[in-house]
Amino acid sequence: MKDIKARTQQLLKEKIVEAITKAIHEGAIPTDRVPDFYLEVPQDSTHGDFAANVAMLMARQARMAPRKIGEIIAANMDISATPVEKVEVAGPGFINFYLKPTWANGVILDILRKGRDFGRQEFGKGIRVQVEFVSANPTGPMHMGNARGAALGDALASILKMSGYDVTKEFYINDAGNQIENFGLSLEARYLELLGREGHIPEGGYHGEDIKEHMKALIEEEGDRFLNMDSQSRRAYFIKYALEKNIQRMKQDLANFGVEFDVWFSEQSLHDAGKVTDVINLLKQKGCTYEKDGALWFRASDYGAGKDEVLIRANGLPTYFASDIAYHKDKFDRGFDRVIDIWGADHHGHVARVKGALKALGYDPEKLTVILMQLVRLYRNGEIARMSKRTGRAVTLADIVEEVGRDAARFFFNMRSADTHLDFDLDLAIKTSDENPVYYVQYAHARICSILRQASEQGVTLPDIGADSWGSMEKYAYMLTEKNEIELIKKLADFPGEIRLSAENLSPYRITNYCMELASIFHSFYNSCRVLTEDRDLTAARLMLVQAVQQVLKNAFGILGISAPERM
């Protein structure tokens, strides 16, 4: 069932269409069709609860002044079975609807009844979506970009789940290719050095301490037995050893960040199953490859990309691009109706060619959406910070969780749209004051918990919200008529719509903003309306309201992956 706001909107739209149809039939408006129009909440509340732009859209075809059309529509409207109190035509021709102030109050009961399911949508039902994110290089720790991706991807997946989609969260492990070769060579070099031999880290290799630590641990466990082994075999062993630990570590760091994946998908497994070779052969068969300079190329420029791309290098090894085609083909072969990838903006050049390859293979590239995230800049003491306070190395995902905490990190990463650079103020994130938005929203929740504790201590009992007592419950909801109460209730009624918009636009930051707005309205309400009063019925009504606020905050926090503290 739709939520109160969407139901009301739909009802009013139907009434408008009825009115227009009637007017056309009577010859009052010289046109023959009703255009697509919207019915929205105006920015300025003095313009009513909903406004329709239909009269302006009809003006041209009907050769009539929009205001006049609006008047005719308004006059023909049957509002008897609606919560409409007053209809006005204003401005350039908007039809403004003023509803009974308590029109949305029923939402309180709706929230209390649905609980954690309030906000859930049906429109994604039966659609399988894969969200692939983080997919960090397993050769080292996860960086800031991975952290943003983790927060964004996880919240997005939650939003899509709330919207009814069947969602799978996937992490693609780049455990094949050149960087793994370099990883192995770097490990080998450190191993040799640690045992007093000469080691040499190749160009493009890994110089980090973690490489050394892996080999130290290995030497402790297995000693120098690899010194006599041939280089290729021992490197294969080192790679397997260190990758396993790195992946385990990533899982742990992500778990500490509150992010769990359904599938960890290995790039190497595609090679092992022959899927990379298969997809290359398929492209060959379709005639969209050619050989040049000893390499095999894909005619990406025929499929919308800027230039052609190499599939197999002159040394006979497939490129990352080739395995990525196989990977994306595999995603669709697994039956996903829609695939969403979250990549760093520095990979944007890759988008057109992967889509081009999918097109060449006969898949619909529109089913793949790539969200490109812009860079994260960390600030500490008002200056750009590159290094971790603790380690002195580049700030990792684990560092940020340690420094500012999971809640602040996840909230901050989801405060901005993906396509804007994100400035992350480390000082602000740990401030326990009103400047810090994450404390502000969590405080609203804690404050409600405190009220509810007080109520319980005072022995105030709430009416039973059981379904059978529905009729008697309603009176409480409609007792709330103060300005702050009405505003708060309307905000609660917005929540399902916010979920829908966030899903449609793939924009978790909307939920973050919603939290701040809801918290703000709640704090205002708190300061102007006492919840626990001598009036038993009013107390009950307000207790239900704050419980509803608590529930919606909880649901929103759940999406963002932040905790809902009962005390702070």
Add this chain to the structure above:
RNA sequence: GCGCCUAUAGCUCAGGGGAUAGAGCACCGGCCUCCGGAGCCGGGUUUUGCGGGGGUUCGAAUCCCUCUAGGCGCACCA
């Protein structure tokens, strides 16, 4: 040179073709004998705060073209 992203208040950013373009922070001034002051209320902060210029539209911060500025790409790396 080509491609992607960005340009809105002092700062960081919202804004689904609509009415007088908003929020947070900063700054200034107020508010607890009362459910948590980690809160609330008020003030836009010297004429028009949507980078400049064209265009489409009844209507443009929003769509199109173009210019400028910044970020990021343009490997037989991933």
